[in-house]
Amino acid sequence: MANAKQGTGEIEVEIEKLYCLNPASPNLPFWPNQPQLPNEEVRLRYRYLDLRRQELQDNIRLRSLTAATVRQHLVSNGFVEIETPMLFKSTPEGAREFIVPTRKKGAFYALPQSPQQHKQMLMAAGFDRYFQIARCFRDEDLRADRQPEFTQIDLEMSFVTPKDIQHIIEGMVTSIWDKALGVKLTKDSFPHMTYAEAMTNYGSDKPDVRFDMKISEIGSSFADVVGDNALDCMVIKQGTSLSGKELKAMQKTLDIENEKGFAFVKINENNIDAWPAKCGGTLRQSTQIATSVPGLNKDLGIEQGDLVIVHTRPRYLYGGNTLMGRVRLHAASLMQEKGLLKLDKEKFKFLWVESFPLFTPDEQGIRTWQSTHHPFTAPFNEDIALLSTEPAKVRGQHYDLVLNGMEIGGGSIRIHSPVMQTYIFEKVLQLEKHEYSRFDHLIDALGGGCPPHGGIALGFDRLMAILCDAPSIRDVIAFPKAAGGKDFVVNSPSEVTTGQLEEYGLRLAE
Amino acid sequence: MANAKQGTGEIEVEIEKLYCLNPASPNLPFWPNQPQLPNEEVRLRYRYLDLRRQELQDNIRLRSLTAATVRQHLVSNGFVEIETPMLFKSTPEGAREFIVPTRKKGAFYALPQSPQQHKQMLMAAGFDRYFQIARCFRDEDLRADRQPEFTQIDLEMSFVTPKDIQHIIEGMVTSIWDKALGVKLTKDSFPHMTYAEAMTNYGSDKPDVRFDMKISEIGSSFADVVGDNALDCMVIKQGTSLSGKELKAMQKTLDIENEKGFAFVKINENNIDAWPAKCGGTLRQSTQIATSVPGLNKDLGIEQGDLVIVHTRPRYLYGGNTLMGRVRLHAASLMQEKGLLKLDKEKFKFLWVESFPLFTPDEQGIRTWQSTHHPFTAPFNEDIALLSTEPAKVRGQHYDLVLNGMEIGGGSIRIHSPVMQTYIFEKVLQLEKHEYSRFDHLIDALGGGCPPHGGIALGFDRLMAILCDAPSIRDVIAFPKAAGGKDFVVNSPSEVTTGQLEEYGLRLAE
The missing domain is CATH 3.30.1360.30 (GAD-like domain)
Known part of the structure; x- marks a missing residue:
């Protein structure tokens, strides 16, 4: 008897023989289909059970589909996917990246916070359209909804204006929204706003315009x-x-x-x-x-x-x-x-925010200026003359993609002139030679006739949380870390032996 | 005047205005098109110049095309791409993985040598066809042509026989050879050979049958x-x-x-x-x-x-x-x-080698047996009874894909029974409880009714070196490490400050 109300109601299976390939323990810590689930720590500990829930199954599968959509869009637009190193270099000034000891005593790698430097070097190398879905790392206190390792959609292009990059991203996002949600975005879905307008009218550089x-x-x-x-x-x-x-x-x-x-x-x-x-x-x-x-x-x-x-x-x-x-x-x-404010009927409100000030007063108060985003962002051409006179008024060719009040991506046209890059390090940011010499390879690369270039990076975890309407990015990552960076599945981080430390020329501090 | 002999000989450009966007330094360490290139260290130091050479451009672009082909094949066969953690757990017995200190003194992550445990847990979680193009790490002495970080094409399937997995891989490799080289492989391109035959007739478990x-x-x-x-x-x-x-x-x-x-x-x-x-x-x-x-x-x-x-x-x-x-x-x-031995006219000779012994005499001589590949490999069903009597005769459901005498991939059907997995740890491999308790999460996952499963991993760097006919895998990696793990571009590994070490509760050993 066909039953159209059930998902598989049109199929009838006659069982001739039934045997169990692998019995489940009767003492499982919880059943993925039980109505009242245990707390998150228990579910993270037994993630392989929790992942059986339809919601997480759907999220992880949609993540795969979305990554495929991203790749398909970029490859069909002439982008080359290139893997950059994970064993990168420690930058003592930063101190927020994970370091990786080597067996050469006192010598360390560090895990990258982004492929920024490598992708700029790829532009110098003549790969004019690069992308990567890249794992990145930051050793921050894991407040709120952050992970020590995260994934970003990273791309860079040569001989471009911000418009060119935005065009690629709008096409990509449109394609994702279509495939993942069946939502049709149009050219008009991506309005622009300056930083000054956003801050003045909404008091935020990522305004929620719903x-x-x-x-x-x-x-x-x-x-x-x-x-x-x-x-x-x-x-x-x-x-x-x-x-x-x-x-x-x-x-x-x-x-x-x-x-x-x-x-x-x-x-x-x-x-x-x-x-x-x-x-x-x-x-x-x-x-x-x-x-x-x-x-x-x-x-x-x-x-x-x-x-x-x-x-x-x-x-x-x-x-x-x-x-x-x-x-x-x-x-x-x-x-x-209270039901006294209604959001826009369009559920997803995108916005390009641009014309940011290139510099911001130094937070630590040691120097006058710090880079609003990073020191590789190019100034507006018409503001170059202000670099030496009124840095506060120099606008950067930076653009953020904002969705419903959340920043989902940010990028910029980069400085391609080694002279200007050095000028900004030295004269505006007032860095000492030994502080910016860690970017020597980048300045060298610019000096090899590097084409003008720019790019963008989108936070993939955040993007997926929005697409899945998930309360936390943990719900769109197969094996996320809990608060404090703890991995309850494998019980990590964990101790190592004195022997291991010795191999790396290390001792625990007293 | 059209000139068909030149690549762009049909196009004539009339220059109206010419200006230089970014001059190249006249003192470049070398020119990518100079006939006599400097030694590899210099070229690695200025990798962004070396990458401009047509050969490296072609290699890196082909790598991107190949990754896209792999994904296309797997996704169209129902596979889901899932990212597994890079910040994994240290396994003191191994001691060959990179450790990553955390700011909790004495607590470390480790970088994974493969996603093996996570992909098995994904099978327990109900993702019946998983894949990932995964970065992996090994802290080995970098003899020969090895990298501390490398990439593998990693997949796992539920409810399968070796044949099912081999079928997927044969389709994938056929698709790669077609797209990358225009070489048409057939079903007959992938013959099978047992370990015993390979060792007896060719004296190798990866025979070169050219x-x-x-x-x-x-x-x-x-x-x-x-x-x-x-x-x-x-x-x-x-x-x-x-x-x-x-x-x-x-x-x-x-x-x-x-x-x-x-x-x-x-x-x-x-x-x-x-x-x-x-x-x-x-x-x-x-x-x-x-x-x-x-x-x-x-x-x-x-x-x-x-x-x-x-x-x-x-x-x-x-x-x-x-x-x-x-x-x-x-x-x-x-x-x-001497010209007295000719290779087969088919340039690429693939071979599945299988029926390996599940155990091999312990190299270190401490115990009787070690796993020939890894302890998760399932025995032949008909050999299970021999586990307790003649471990030497137990064959494992392992298979290697060999090409021209090189192993390009290896995989197996895994043990899905927690009872058998524990039996092998305890009784055959004679591990102490504290030694195999680091796999507790895996045994737990098997015990949750995990389906029978198996998988394979292919070395992507090696595969690309073969496809590109490159003498070294360094020629198919955008930013490879030199011998000893040195990165000449960014000059890494490098020192960190005492302050950084203190943050991680570490000191350099005397």
């Missing part, structure tokens, strides 16, 4: 109290529904309880014409309230029932986000929970 | 002096052309100058009927010469002008080759140089 709730810079309306600073203003429609408790909790989570210049006001019939007077901080002292508010209310669409949030900040923007940008994400999530 | 020159075991013809031993005999047609000096040099190279039981005789009109009498050793004392020689001359086709070589050896064969096997290869190369 919802509007833009930030407006309104400093000129209250110039008498704001002065040279900027004033960010964000209107949350129907935001009065956020309780005082929720707003307090938000400030605590974002660690902005004592932030001067941060204030909000719930708009009602009484304050709508003079709401800055009800704000904390200096804003209420402005003499421009009466003249500015009507225009602002009109421009920003401020109505009764809205919540208006303001924050005074320095005008110069750098880094990944502003305070208002963080507030925007947090508040949006609260409003979504 | 030429005949077989070895014959003729002990029974001289049983009175050979006794329980075997007597290998090889006839080199026209071998009298090998000079005494050449034969002496051969013995020196093979380190068999003092080998008892090794002897040779040049056949001439005077000795053809009693040549064993002219041999060294005990053979000349045989009373069977007169009765045996006429038949041998007929069976082995011995004629005047031939060289006959004999060697008395123990009857029990194990390991990779016999003395006569090494002599066969050396002599064949001499005869080829």
Whole structure:
């Protein structure tokens, strides 16, 4: 009797003989199909059982399909897949990479954080379209959803503009979304935004544009109290529904309880014409309230029932986000929970963010500037003259691919001139000779008539987590590490013998 | 004027404007197109220049094409590509893998020598057709043509016989040879041979069958002096052309100058009927010469002008080759140089070698047996009963793919029963509990109802060297290490700072 309701309902098997090839232990730690699964540590320990769950089966199989789609797209566009070394060189300044001792005492390899240097050398070598799905490593504290080893889709091209590279990636992503999800993306699915726009309007260099709730810079309306600073203003429609408790909790989570210049006001019939007077901080002292508010209310669409949030900040923007940008994400999530904010009907909102500042004030405060991304990024041609005069204003030919507020890839046109590369090391980044001499081979390679080139890398694990709608990248990796880098399957990292250490000329420190 | 003789002779470019995007230094260490190239160290140091040579360009591009062909074949046969961890676990008994310190003092990862354990766990997890083009590592002394990191085509299947796996590989290799070389292989291109046949007839477990020159075991013809031993005999047609000096040099190279039981005789009109009498050793004392020689001359086709070589050896064969096997290869190369030995007109002679003994006498002499390949190989079903009585006679379900006398791949059906796996660890290999407990996760995985499974791994670098007809695997790797594991491009391995070592809880030994 055919039963169309069952997946295999049209097939009937008559069993003549049945025997068991390999019995399963009756004492398995859990059954992959049991409704209540044990905690993640147990599931990671018995990963080979957990992987039998349909969800993980589907994820890992989709990962394979996606890798095949990536390769198919790139190969058909003339790319050559080239394997670069895993046993690379330690860079003492970095100190975040894994080192690998050798039996020559005191001599170490290191595992690569990316194939960056090798792919640039491949451009110098005349492989004008390189790609690799590359394993990379970083020895970081494994907060959040990070892995000590991860995979990236890495490519590099010669004689290109950012547009050429973006075109390749858009085609690739379109192909992936089609094959994996049946979602048809178009040329219009990939709008562009400058870093300045992203930071000013969304308070983030990877804005989530699935919802509007833009930030407006309104400093000129209250110039008498704001002065040279900027004033960010964000209107949350129907935001009065956020309780005082929720707003307090938000400030605590974002660690902005004592932030001067941060204030909000719930708009009602009484304050709508003079709401800055009800704000904390200096804003209420402005003499421009009466003249500015009507225009602002009109421009920003401020109505009764809205919540208006303001924050005074320095005008110069750098880094990944502003305070208002963080507030925007947090508040949006609260409003979504209340059903008062709807995301765009398009589930996937891509965005190219570009025109980043090439340099950012040095975090450690030792030097003036550090590279916003890495020191190989080329400046805008029209900004080259500013390198020696106003480095802060030099824009880099860097571009990030952002999806739903997450950075899924980043790349740049690289510096191809050994003279400019050395100038940036020496004069802008103020590195000592011994600090940048570890890039001698790269500068040498550029000096061999290396063509202009650029590339990009996409985080494959993150991309797969999005495609699989998985809460963690651990759900798209066959054998992931747990927090702290622990591998519960094989119980690693683990001790080695004194004999092994001796072979490598090492001893454990006391 | 079109010029068909030139590659681009049909195209004429009219230059309107010419400018240089990036000048090459006039002091390059060498020009990739100069006729006399500098030594390999210089070329490895400036690999990005050397890679511009057409030969290396072709090799690396063919490698990419071949990887794509491999993937295409496997994916279309239902295989799923799955990445397994690079940060694996140290196995103190092995001591040949690279260890990777972590910031938890005394705790180490290790880089994997192969994905063997993970791919077996994937079978337990229900991924019935897995593959990966996997980077692997071994910390060996880099004699000959070896790399500390290398790439293998790795696959595993559930519910299969050796034939199923061989069928997949034959299809894959046929597809590669077609795409890369335009060579059409057929089903007949992959004959089979048992280990016993290979060792007896060719003195090697990876026989080069591009030429005949077989070895014959003729002990029974001289049983009175050979006794329980075997007597290998090889006839080199026209071998009298090998000079005494050449034969002496051969013995020196093979380190068999003092080998008892090794002897040779040049056949001439005077000795053809009693040549064993002219041999060294005990053979000349045989009373069977007169009765045996006429038949041998007929069976082995011995004629005047031939060289006959004999060697008395123990009857029990194990390991990779016999003395006569090494002599066969050396002599064949001499005869080829003289134009007296022609290789088969088919340039590529593949061979499946199978029915290996599952165990081999322990090299270190500590225990009785070691696994011939690895401890996960399943015995022949019909030999299971011999495990407890005569381990020497147990054949393993292992198979090597041999090409032109080189092993290019090896695999096996694995043990899927945790009981049998434990029995072999404990009873046959006589390992202590703490020695095999490092495989607990694997035994656990088998115990979860793991399907019967098997697989194979092919050395990708070696395969590419053959396809590219390259003298060294360094010629098919973009950035290879030099002898001793040195990377001349980035000057690695190199020192790390005391600070880095401290982070990893390590000190250099005094």
